Amino acid sequence: MLDKKYDFKEKEIKWMNYWNDEKIYEFKKDQREVYSIDTPPPTVNGKIHIGHIFSYSQAEMIARYKRLKGFNVFYPFGFDDNGLPSERLVEKEQGKKAHEIGREEFSKLCYDTTTKYESDFKKLFKRAGFSANIDNAYKTVSPSSTKISQISFIELANKGACYHKESPALWCNECLTSIAQAELETKTIQTMFNYINYETTDGETFTIATTRPELIPAIVCVFVNPEDPVHNHLIGKTAHIPVIDVEVPILADEKVAIDKGTGVVMCCTFGDQTDIEWWKKYNLPLKNIFTNDGKIVDSVKNYGGLTIKEARAKIIEDFKEAGYLVKQEELEHEVQVHERCGKEVEYTVMNQWFIDIMNQKQDFIDIGNQIKWYPDHMHIRYNEWVENIMWDWCISRQRYFGVPFPVWYCKKCGKVKLARIEDLPVNPLVDQPTTPCECGCNEFIPEKDIMDTWQTSSITPLINMRYGEKDNYEDILKPMSLRCNAHDIIRTWDFYSIVKSFYNFGAKPWENVMISGFVMANKGEKISKSKSNSKMEPFELLDEYGADVVRYWAGSGKLGTDIVFNDETFLRGKKLINKIWNVSKFIEMHLADYEDKEFNDFEYIDKWVIAKFNEMESGFIKYLDNYEMGLALNHLEKFFWNFCDNYIEIVKHRLYRPEEFGDIPRYSGQKTVYMILYKLLQDFSIFFPFITEEIYQELYHDQKSIHLTNIKEFDYDFNNELINGDKLNMIISQVRGEKSNNNMSVKTPVKSLKLSLSDELNDAVNKAIKDFKATLFLEDLTINKTDKDFVIDEIILDLDATN
RNA sequence: GGGCGAUUAGCUCAGUUGGUUAGAGCACCUGCCCUACAAGCAGGGGGUCGUAGGUUCGAGUCCUACAUCGCCCACCA
Secondary structure, three states, rough: OOOOOOOOHHHHHHHHHHHHHHOOOOOOOOOOOEEEEEEEEEEEEOOOOOHHHHHHHHHHHHHHHHOOOEEEEOOEEEEOOHHHHHHHHHHHOOOHHHHOHHHHHHHHHHHHHHHHHHHHHHHHHHHHOOEEEEEEEOOOOHHHHHHHHHHHHHHHHOOOOOOEEEEEEEEOOOEEEEOHHHHEEEEEEEEEEEEEEEEOOOOOOEEEEEEOHHHHHHEEEEEOOOOOOOOOHHOOOEEEEOOEEEEEEEEEEOOOOOOOOOEEEEOOOOOOHHHHHHHHOOOOOOOEEEEEOOEEOOOOOOOOEEEHHHHHHHHHHHHHOOOOOOEEEEEEEEEEEEEOOOOOEEEEEEEEEEOOOOHHHHHHHHHHHOOOOOOHHHHHHHHHHHHOOOOOEEEEOOOOOEEEEEEEEEEEOOOEOOOOOOOOOOOOOOOOOOOOOOOOOEEEEEOOEOOOOHHOOOHHHHHHHHHOOOOOHHHOOOOOEEEEEEEEHHHHHHHHHHHHHHHHOOOOOOEEEEEOOEEEEOOEEOOOOOOOOOHHHHHHHHHHHHHHHHHHHOOOOOOOOOOOOHHHHHHHHHHHHHHHHHHHHHHOOOOOOOOEEEOOOOOOOHHHHHHHHHHHHHHHHHHHHOOOHHHHHHHHHHHHHHHHHHHHHHHHHHHHOOHHHHHHHHHHHHHHHHHHHHHHHHHHOOOOOOHHHHHHHHOOOOOOOEEEEEEEOOEEEEEEEEHHHHHHHHHHHHHHHHHHHHOOOOOOOOEEEEEEEEEEHHHHHHHHHHHHHHHHEEEEEEEEEEEEEEEEEEEEOOOOOOO
């Protein structure tokens, strides 16, 4: 017997353990078609927020749907624990910077800390009813991931797709590492636009405008546009920069915007992207005046040793004092900052490893075109990113905790020495190459840098297929069926994965990409950036509402669309769960003597509701096939409430009173509720794995778990009853309305009802006459003919009846 | 400045390929404890579908322009 009230606290733990013990979701190769899901390994930075539940649940629902459809679902899980996010977490917890702790100890701390936080994530996802392989989660920093990551790297290097070069790169002087374009964010800052006078050596004064006067000591030339009538006569002259007392040439370039600032630009190596372009194009000298930790190098007179900000203030002061500062304007503009720390990025020139992006853009677009994107417009977003990218992918990081490059440099000739595949994984700081350099030298300098964390997380398809191992899944995971993630990492995870798949295999990594939205705390306020709000803490929500209700919220809404957190949706979910429980209790009550057997003598209303179910489920499946789990749920929910409020209200009389209606009509009702509840539970199990399991085990139990059953269409085709059954229900509804308008109970007897009906509807009413009369508490029915569907001519209520 | 999305009831949102009187939940109002459920049931009020044009027999839905909001990117001279 189902309990009077559903206690999610008790039941959810029970079924969580049951699924675990019985290995309900375990993957084993068999003859079934595989559906594989490449789910994002969460970044382990300590913060678990409701956004995790939201987008991960949506993919989880797809896993459950595909399982119900008969696929052998391969649903691995992992953690992205290497790299800067983990390092920053540890630095914060220790209150010390990595270099103060020391490389080895720091790495160990990172490993231990991430493992600790991962266990919280595992708990969370299990409690939320995730059917992924959580216990065997991979770590992107583990030896096996390291090995695969290094194999991938070596394959790229051997193909010439990956190169080592001294080149300008984006630099974060907070995190002390180079970074990639994808790791940038834009931030609006208030700054000062400074107008400063320079002079030509023949005595003409001209003005430049800059927001970054501290870069003046790095000036290498001045540019004007050759089309600029006011300034083009300066071209070819030499500019004298006061205060710092240097002379630089004045050159022409059409990229200078005449109407921006003063129309005269100084080029410093490097202040921005354009400076780098000009530096390459005109072969300009290099004046690297910043130290890696954001100070002016000592060799700069007067300013050496100052921080960038201090230098900015002092230079302005000096130019002002000398009379060269013409004016200052307040300016609000966007600057690029490092997404991990929010600090403005600089540029630096050093030896780095890069993956070729710029030469293969079209291939990346082509692969994007071979993948189906849900929703479709996210594909455009991907294309936009690829088209606008400006740098090769810098994968070197001057950090500690991550995958080491399997690389040494020959001490004698300097040549790059790659590790042999069979020797992987290697750590060049500890291990030595197993063969000498081509030049014969046996001494090597190890590569100290580690790889960008995306270099490894972009190969989750390879990690999932255990690439390079003997016992692998390459045959079933090339390509994987589905990649799912939120829209913030299209440009990183999705893009880089496509890059890697292109270089490693020359093929797409997945068939489909499903992009979920973001949870917003308020309109325009990302949850990850809002202050912690206990109302939205995942564990507290799970405690208060239970996993099924939390999943209801997560599964609502439209794919790819951001949602604002609101607790009305939780309330709605709570009501739905409660209703599922209650109607199941009702049905169980009437199945005490039920035996399932072949039966074809269904009552009219039973045929109608079976047809309604079929109609609903085909729409339901259509939504799910398009990864629209929110719309699918909505669709199912709508049917379900109608089923309870309309159909159950009709059939209950027949179920309660066989002496009045007969045993066979009662059996028809029993069979109908038995079959429909089974299918409803299956459909709902995608969203509510716990309560559906509880009811399923109590009432059906034909498999070890509802999550091992398959959905099949009803064999019955009762579509003929659809339209007139709906109309019959409209009549019932209107008569009930009449009672309600008279402030009477729905049980108020109807003394007399006069209807005019079409022939078809007349036929339907006759077939369902007993149900019809019982539902309305109708005593006397008169039917006339009409060419309309129906007209209610007269309703006489028994007004003396006590409510 | 470029790209994408959104704009529908007081609030949160549905509205499948254009087709009768535009839907749901919450909130509000009126009733109803009827042997599954008051976390419920039966009803009700409430919308010129962002603005202006256009295509069409017919537009919330298609086209054009504009406005507002959000996201991504570019813009550090």
